[in-house]
Amino acid sequence: MNTYHQGNLPRLLLVEDDMTSQGFFQFVLESLPAKVDIADSCASALRLAQAGTYDMWLLDVNLPDGNGANLLRILRERHPRTVALAHTADTSQEIQRTLQQAGFQETLVKPISRDALLKSVRRALAKSAVKADGEVAEAALDWDESAAMNALNGQQAHVRALRELFLSELPSTRDAVSHALEEHDDKTLHAQLHKLQASCGFVGASRLAYAVRQLNHDPASMQARQQFGSAVSALLR
Known part of the structure; x- marks a missing residue:
């Protein structure tokens, strides 16, 4: 491709x-x-x-x-x-x-x-x-309110509810991505990242969305892996 x-x-x-x-x-x-x-x-x-x-x-x-x-x-x-x-x-x-x-x-x-x-x-x-583009990743917002509101037709209650669900599932998704990387399981890795990319768009997780794109593009990159881990940690603080 x-x-x-x-x-x-x-x-x-x-x-x-x-x-x-x-x-x-x-x-x-x-x-x-x-x-x-x-x-x-x-x-x-x-x-x-x-x-x-x-x-x-x-x-x-x-x-x-x-x-x-x-x-x-x-x-x-x-x-x-x-x-x-x-x-x-x-x-x-x-x-x-x-x-x-x-x-x-x-x-x-x-x-x-x-x-x-x-x-x-x-x-x-x-x-x-x-x-x-590393500086872009660092400058990206953890939560992009405008993007989330646009995705959910301005319904703030829906944004809050989806973010709660997103955050509850994020640790298990992170662990699944880490396991796929360790096992060199590209099929599972790309499937997990594909789902996460869509979820990030719905809730406005801009920094994590950027990190997901980079990791999906080059799973072997240590910098992409570190950016992914940092973006996840920032949301789970």
């Missing part, structure tokens, strides 16, 4: 000098779907980065005029929050550690399968969204 709609596609910068690898990456990345700009050197990558912003950089480790780690350092001077993936044919653990220390979120080892590439890119985009 595609996460993004046409017209709101993630924009990716692919830096790769080998034409065959370049073609493979472009074909797969555009199937996300995504908008993909291509550079074959550090110099061309910097020109593209100066002309616009990207949701992600995918940087080859070895380039004709430099290396991926140095390129990332320069790019981050202007865009410190952009997520970056490295790709290389080097399978050594040393290069993996070096690239992680340089600031890459993940290193892709070539040749890489289509499914593995898509999984890594989607995971990175999701984590980037959680990180970039």
